[in-house]
Amino acid sequence: MGLGFIFGVFGVLFLFHAAYSTIQYRGLLKIMEEEFSGPPMNVVLELLLGFVFCVSAALTVPGNFLSIHPDSEENRIVSLPANLDFMIFNHRAKALPLEIDMKLKH
Amino acid sequence: MVSKTEETQLNRLENQVDNGGGGAWEYLCLARKLKVRRPENVLKYGLSILNDSKKRSALGPEEWTLYEQVAIAAMDCQCLDVAKDCIKVLRKKFPESKRVGRLEGMLLEAKGLWGEAEKAYSSLLEDNALDQVIHKRRVAMAKAQGNISAAIEWLNKYLEIFMADHDAWRELAEIYVSLQMYKQAAFCYEELILSQPTVPLYHLAYADVLYTLGGLENLQTAKKYYASTIDLTGGKNTRALLGICLCTSAIGQVSKGRNKEDKESPELQSLAAKALEKDYKQRADDKLGLLTSVLTSLKI
Numbered sequence A: 001m002g003l004g005f006i007f008g009v010f011g012v013l014f015l016f017h018a019a020y021s022t023i024q025y026r027g028l029l030k031i032m033e034e035e036f037s038g039p040p041m042n043v044v045l046e047l048l049l050g051f052v053f054c055v056s057a058a059l060t061v062p063g064n065f066l067s068i069h070p071d072s073e074e075n076r077i078v079s080l081p082a083n084l085d086f087m088i089f090n091h092r093a094k095a096l097p098l099e100i101d102m103k104l105k106h
Numbered sequence B: 001m002v003s004k005t006e007e008t009q010l011n012r013l014e015n016q017v018d019n020g021g022g023g024a025w026e027y028l029c030l031a032r033k034l035k036v037r038r039p040e041n042v043l044k045y046g047l048s049i050l051n052d053s054k055k056r057s058a059l060g061p062e063e064w065t066l067y068e069q070v071a072i073a074a075m076d077c078q079c080l081d082v083a084k085d086c087i088k089v090l091r092k093k094f095p096e097s098k099r100v101g102r103l104e105g106m107l108l109e110a111k112g113l114w115g116e117a118e119k120a121y122s123s124l125l126e127d128n129a130l131d132q133v134i135h136k137r138r139v140a141m142a143k144a145q146g147n148i149s150a151a152i153e154w155l156n157k158y159l160e161i162f163m164a165d166h167d168a169w170r171e172l173a174e175i176y177v178s179l180q181m182y183k184q185a186a187f188c189y190e191e192l193i194l195s196q197p198t199v200p201l202y203h204l205a206y207a208d209v210l211y212t213l214g215g216l217e218n219l220q221t222a223k224k225y226y227a228s229t230i231d232l233t234g235g236k237n238t239r240a241l242l243g244i245c246l247c248t249s250a251i252g253q254v255s256k257g258r259n260k261e262d263k264e265s266p267e268l269q270s271l272a273a274k275a276l277e278k279d280y281k282q283r284a285d286d287k288l289g290l291l292t293s294v295l296t297s298l299k300i
Helices: A002-032 A039-059 B002-019 B026-033 B041-051 B053-074 B080-093 B097-110 B114-127 B133-144 B148-161 B167-177 B180-197 B200-213 B217-234 B238-254 B267-284 B284-298
Strands: A078-079
Touching: A002 A039, B002 B026, B002 B041, B026 B041, B026 B053, B026 B148, B026 B200, B041 B053, B041 B097, B053 B080, B053 B097, B053 B284, B080 B097, B080 B200, B097 B114, B097 B133, B114 B133, B133 B148, B133 B167, B148 B167, B180 B200, B200 B217, B200 B238, B217 B238, B217 B267, B238 B267, B238 B284
Parallel strands: none
Antiparallel strands: none
16 A cells, blocks of 8 residues: 555656646746647656556555456345344244343343 | 355354454444344344443444344344343433334234234324334234234235335235245236346246246246346356256256247256256265256256
């Protein structure tokens, strides 16, 4: 988790740095009175690098993904809940005494 | 619905608490979430927490839910004194509560005092005529007294109002099956499959009912539903695999005299048989001989 977290921090820093560079570049172009067609190549590269770092951090930091298949070994339904709303109390276990005498003590 | 991981988790927690390893509160929460019926364990572990004042105060507001859970488990184990004490504590804390009133009604049911329980439930219904749980308790009471036709009547009236309650549909289906009214049971299972198509156990129960009804069309539909159960459980449901084998041989028997359309490919049966043999070899090797003899007798 530590490595993914560091990747995430670096990714965010790269993105912020790319944004700041682009703003500065635009300011420079305004002084030189030229058209702003797009940020320079190295800023675009930095942007892509920051994106890759952030995505890899987002995938690794939260942990293992859970399975979504309904028929996978973990997700398959094994039994239904016991319909407790319709539970009746006069079943055969009435005749079976409990070994320990249970009491609520207060 | 209890999935495989939840089931293993529940069993593991049960073993852990049985051997004195702690984790009773997690077990109780999991049992409440999964709605399983383990009254002795719930009673034992619940009382161990409730009788210890330190652990009780550590629960905070969850204490009252635990009292309710232990009260129901005590009624299930016929420890009516424990149940009465728990309900008394709850009544002191929540004097005007309908939920506690319902528990008191259930205690009267557990004691066998049907008339008084009926009176208690009717008075609760006067305040709120659309209380689902009280209606269901009335059905349960009719069932407990052995009056199955009254139970069916109450349940049908309940389902006219609350058509989306799949627990009630399931209960009705099981009552019909117990009375061998298979066509009505098939209708109930169809409702269940419509509302929850991804639960394989409803498909399995529906296929069982259709197979019991018999007749060529029902057998073919039953085979399709066994196949869908296998699909939804990843092939791990032994009953569905056996169902396929039985259905195929029954279809073969029924359509023996008729014109051989032969659209039934024998592949499905042989695949199911192979899967069954592999499963048995892995889990119950000594019973493999039984299985192979049954399968050879089915391949007529």
